[in-house]
Amino acid sequence: MxxxxxxxxxxxxxxxxxxxxxxxxxxxxxxxxxxxxxxxxxxxxxxxxxxxxxxxxxxxxxxxxxxxxxxxxxxxxxxxxxxxxxxxxxxxxxxxxxxxxxxxxxxxxxxxxxxxxxxxxxxxxxxxxxxxxxxxxxxxxxxxxxxxxxxxxxxxxxxxxxxxxxxxxxxxxxxxxxxxxxxxxxxxxxxxxxxxxxxxxxxxxxxxxxxxxxxxxxxxxxxTPEERRTVLRKAGLWLAAAAVFYGVVVGTGNFSVSWAIWPLSLAGIAVPVLVFSRIRRDPELTGEERSRMSGYLWFFAAAAVFWMIYDQSGSTLSVFADRNTAGSLFGFSFPSSWFQSLNPLYIMALAPVFAWLWNAAARRGRNPSTTAKFAFGLLMIGASFLVMMLAMAAASGGVKVTPLWLAVVYLIQTTGELTLSPVGLSVTTKLAPAKYASQMMGIWFLAVTAGDCVAALAQLALGDSVVGSTWYFAVQGLLAIAAGVGLFTARGRIGKLMGDVR
Missing domain, CATH: 1.20.1250.20 (MFS general substrate transporter like domains)
Structure with a gap:
């Protein structure tokens, strides 16, 4: 009943x-x-x-x-x-x-x-x-x-x-x-x-x-009750160790925000490495599944580079909007936080266009491969930071530049996002080993974690004299473009690792 x-x-x-x-x-x-x-x-x-x-x-x-x-x-x-x-x-x-x-x-x-x-x-x-x-x-x-x-x-x-x-x-x-x-x-x-x-x-x-x-x-x-006790014991040990460590740091008067950023960032980079190592060593995986995971690593690394730059829309680009961008356009004034609405606006406008585009290309047998779409996404995110380099140069000497600079940057980034993010979700489900099918989406999100943690460490190490400068944007933009070219060049090798998945 x-x-x-x-x-x-x-x-x-x-x-x-x-x-x-x-x-x-x-x-x-x-x-x-x-x-x-x-x-x-x-x-x-x-x-x-x-x-x-x-x-x-x-x-x-x-x-x-x-x-x-x-x-x-x-x-x-x-x-x-x-x-x-x-x-x-x-x-x-x-x-x-x-x-x-x-x-x-x-x-x-x-x-x-x-x-x-x-x-x-x-x-x-x-x-x-x-x-x-x-x-x-x-x-x-x-x-x-x-x-x-x-x-x-x-x-x-x-x-x-x-x-x-x-x-x-x-x-x-x-x-x-x-x-x-x-x-x-x-x-x-x-x-x-x-x-x-x-x-x-x-x-x-x-x-x-x-x-x-x-x-x-x-x-x-x-x-199970036994598993619960094990989890609670391990969690208690880690919390106690953290409490003792930070208690000593605070007690000696040495605590600063860096003491939180460095351990968390290193952990955010280490966790994906440990997760992939555990999966790769799993004896229950077939040879085909192991090969697919090797191919997936290329996409994971590419996504980490992408998110490292993309997620700065809320950090370095916010600072640029606040300090270097004029707060009015065509006589209409607005606060710098409004720039954060551009990306979702572009997504709502362009997502149906991209969905139609991929379907139309597939009907003609010209749908780009997953690797090509990822490569294009990296080229776009790299290009956005090269535009930022130019915008930062235009803002030298305290000049407030036109908001159109950031409008173009966010448009380029959204175009890259729509060619990489949805495709990444799809390829994650396609390449996932049967044993880890329910966990792979969480593993895909670790690419965001890894990329953001690399950005955090770089920003902390470089300091105010470099972060947000023309060189800061130029180097990252060129890095992403180089990664996109490298990924596209390796598409044949990646395709073999993927087997019959496209």
Missing amino acids: ASSTLESEERISTGNGRTFLGHPRGLATLFMTETWERFSFYGMRALLVVYMSAKAADGGLEMQVATATAVYSVYNAMVYLLALPGGWIADRLLGARRTVALGGAIIMFGHFLLAVPASAAFFAGLVFIAIGSGLLKANISTMVGHLYDGPNDPRRDGGFTIFYMGINLGAFLAPLAIGTVGQKVNWHLGFAMAGVGMALGLIQYLLGTRHLSPRSSVVSAPI
Whole structure:
């Protein structure tokens, strides 16, 4: 009887009732939750580096630009790194539904901590937001999939497209609202608005959970009591070691932000290396799977280079927008945080164009290979930083350059993103060994972690005299272009490693 009841509930949740644009009603819940979560995340992000580097007289933390951008990079890296334990917690302890609710509450609390005018509360808030984002990000997309009758449900792709639009809608609106309040009224009021946004998303989620699939409440691989004790023991040992180490550093008066950035950045680089080493050594992998993983490493490394540059849209480009770019265009004035709305705007406009383009090319038998698309993405992200080099040169001597420079840079970057990011998600599922099929998406996100951690270490090491200079942008732009050319040149070798996957 219990099984029959569950199946009945499943049909209600995923059946033919067209209550939200022809999709299960639960999609509206997840769509609005993600819209508000992205609203809070991108609104806070639009203010983050500008606030940290602003003068104390203007209410900021007056950090060096290099340190502020490094903090941003390592924070962003941790959001994606923590998606791995976030998925584990849902699978082994709480189930996706409760994990997302917990993540949303932690994010909300983190944003309200940012609203407290104290540096200790500010950095604690970043920690909470990173932890909560890891819990939420890892599982909300999975719950979208739960709404449909398996991978062959004809509504499934459309559902994810609608969900993806929710992400970009929140990301587009956030800088316009939160950015304006933060820069024009009060920094901490802006951060508080981000907390209110997440609170609205959490309320929407809790009210609409009855429309979600029963599968989202299931703990798919419950942890055994023995495993729980082992996990708690290891976690306790690591926490105790960290507490002792940082207790000594703080007690001796030597603590600085660098003491947090360096260990976290090195860990963010080491984790992907350890993960791939473990997979490669797995004796259960077939020779074909091992070869495919060797091919996948090329894409992973390329993605890390891409995200290293792309994610600076919220750091070095934010500083350039604030300090070197005119705050008006055609007589209309706006705060620098508004530039953060360009990328989601471009994505919403261009994503359907790229989807049509790939389909049209495939019908003619001219669809570029995955390697070629990745190479093009690297060329675009490299070109964007060469344009930034020119923009920085134009801004020499304190000149405020036209906003069109950044509008072009973000357009080039978005074009690169649309040729690499969706393709990367696809090739990850295609090349994944059967044993690691459910883990590979989390491993793909580690490319973001690795790229951002490299950026954080470079920014901290180079200092204010180099970070944001013409040479800073030129070297990274040329590096990405060289990586793109190298990847395209090696496409034959990579194709052989991929086997029959294209």
